Amino acid sequence: xxxxxxxxxxxxxxxxxxxxxxxxxxxxxxxxxxxxxxxxxxxxxxxxxxxxxxxxxxxxxxxxxxxxxxxxxxxxxxxxxxxxxxxxxxxxxxxxxxxxxxxxxxxxxxxxxxxxxxxxxxxxxxxxxxxxxxxxxxxxxxxxxxxxxxxxxxxxxxxxxxxxxxxxxxxxxxxxxxxxxxxxxxxxxxxxxxxxxxxxxxxxxxxxxxxxxxxxxxxxxxxxxxxxxxxxxxxxxxxxxxxxxxxxxxxxxxxxxxxxxxxxxxxxxxxxxxxxxxxxxxxxxxxxxxxxxxxxxxxxxxxxxxxxxxxxxxxxxxxxxxxxxxxxx
Ligand code: NCD
Numbered sequence: 001x002x003x004x005x006x007x008x009x010x011x012x013x014x015x016x017x018x019x020x021x022x023x024x025x026x027x028x029x030x031x032x033x034x035x036x037x038x039x040x041x042x043x044x045x046x047x048x049x050x051x052x053x054x055x056x057x058x059x060x061x062x063x064x065x066x067x068x069x070x071x072x073x074x075x076x077x078x079x080x081x082x083x084x085x086x087x088x089x090x091x092x093x094x095x096x097x098x099x100x101x102x103x104x105x106x107x108x109x110x111x112x113x114x115x116x117x118x119x120x121x122x123x124x125x126x127x128x129x130x131x132x133x134x135x136x137x138x139x140x141x142x143x144x145x146x147x148x149x150x151x152x153x154x155x156x157x158x159x160x161x162x163x164x165x166x167x168x169x170x171x172x173x174x175x176x177x178x179x180x181x182x183x184x185x186x187x188x189x190x191x192x193x194x195x196x197x198x199x200x201x202x203x204x205x206x207x208x209x210x211x212x213x214x215x216x217x218x219x220x221x222x223x224x225x226x227x228x229x230x231x232x233x234x235x236x237x238x239x240x241x242x243x244x245x246x247x248x249x250x251x252x253x254x255x256x257x258x259x260x261x262x263x264x265x266x267x268x269x270x271x272x273x274x275x276x277x278x279x280x281x282x283x284x285x286x287x288x289x290x291x292x293x294x295x296x297x298x299x300x301x302x303x304x305x306x307x308x309x310x311x312x313x314x315x316x317x318x319x320x321x322x323x324x325x326x327x328x329x
Contacts, residue, residue, distance in 0.1 A: 018327030025327040028139040029147045032157045032197045040200070044165050046320035046329045047313070054089060054316070061091035062328050069095045069122035071114065072149070073105070073129045078289055078311055079149045079159070083126050086318040090328075095122055112141045119144040124325055127151075130254075145325040153187040153255055158321060159288050160193035162314035167245050169313060170284045170306050174198075178242050180206040182269055183249035183294055185215040187256075190288040191249055192219055195230070199223060205230040206239045210268050212261065213251065236269060240278045246271070248287045248294050272296045276304065286310050 019025060023039065035043075053060050068087040072080050076098075084094045095118070097103055105114060111129070115138045118125050127138050128149040135148035135155075150156045168174055179198060185191050185207055195215070198205060205223070207215050207230055214232060223230055233239055240246070248271055256262040270293060271285060279285075284306040287295060291307075299305050323329035 019329075020327055022324065022327065024321075024324035026145055027325055028142070028145055029157055029321065029325070030135045030139055031148070031155050032160050032193045034157075035197065035200075037200050040161070040164065040197075043161060043317065043320050043324065044168060046323060047165055047316040050316040050319040050323075059089045059091065062323055063087060063090035063092035063326060066090075066092035066124075066326055067095060067122040068092060068322065069097070069118040069125045071097050071118055071125055071127050073100050074150065076128055076149070078314065079128065082311065082315045083149070083318050083322075085315050086322055089315075090319055090323065092322075111138060115142050115146070124322065147321065147325070150189055153189055153192070153252070155193045156189040156288075157193050158318060159190045159314075160197045161321070162310065162317040163190070163194045163247070163286060163288070164197055165317050166286055166306060166310040166313045167284070170309070171244060171282075175202040177244040178204040178206065178239075179245040179247060180208060180236075180239050180243040181247045181249070182208045182236060184213045184251045185209045185249070186213045187252035188249040191215070191247070194247065195219070195223060199226040199228050206233060206243070207231070208233045208236050208239065208269070210234060210265050213265055213268075236275070237278065240275070241280070243279065244283045246279070246283065246285045248285060248291070250290060250292050250294060267293055269294055270296060271299055273298055273302065276302060279304065
């Protein structure tokens with residue numbers, strides 16, 4: 001049988017196609033700069049449907065037969081397992097590569113070749129890598145969608161999506177809120193992505209950090225260019241009473257060149273029930289996690305502590321994203 005005949009006979013019997021004309025079909029997700037408000041509304045609508053589907057039936061064969069490659073060059077618990085759970089709840093499967101020292105990466109394989117390899121087996125690739133810009137490098141050679149799950153101190157767009165979804169679902173809106181970001185604003189990629197994405201909304205943004213962990217000046221200028229007027233503080237008390245969303249972050253020890261510098265700033269802020277006495281009654285505390293010591297565990301029973309609920313929202317957002325890039329939503 002010639003190749004043409006073979007192709008023709010297969011396509012004649014395929015029962016379903018993919019929605020190739022949709023906005024996200026086959027797209028890479030590298031930076032939050034790729035999204036506008038309308039895109040976010042679409043993703044959140046699909047995520048809500050995913051949530052009610054999971055609550056009603058648990059799983060649904062929307063991505064049956066699809067394979068996701070989860071390629072993690074840096075540690076992860078939530079991002080990696082929520083992507084794995086997301087594809088599995090939609091009937092697909094996951095190729096998990098966590099410890100790249102056991103893969104050909106340890107033999108000196110370049111990222112581009114690893115990407116070309118994984119896309120030979122999978123329909124989409126989730127990539128976490130220690131180098132800023134690595135997701136864009138991967139996307140430049142990939143034929144299948146690459147989803148940036150954190151590129152060094154660069155970006156973490158899917159975390160920003162789930163952070164925003166959490167804010168919306170918990171507080172019922174995004175416009176008009178006061179968001180305070182606390183901790184490591186210099187190296188925290190989740191801060192970089194979320195603050196950019198908040199530029200699409202009418203929010204008041206406060207940055208609270210020790211001087212050495214302030215937002216990178218380039219990013220601050222980009223936010224100012226979008227018309228935002230973020231204010232910088234060192235003392236949380238100055239802004240906590242007005243805050244609707246307190247976004248707490250871990251000091252990113254692995255990004256410091258000088259361990260002594262980390263020692264000086266670790267533990268700069270710790271949120272305790274005592275701290276929260278100053279906060280509004282209706283507000284939320286969120287955190288991309290993992291926490292080290294910046295939120296004390298006796299905060300966990302406070303109804304305003306939304307960081308565990310945030311993880312669950314993350315799975316619905318990742319289910320939505322996978323369905324969209326694979327042309328099934
Ligand atoms: C964050 C990350 O890896 O950037 N975690 C996550 O993805 N949920 C935050 C962190 O490591 O501090």
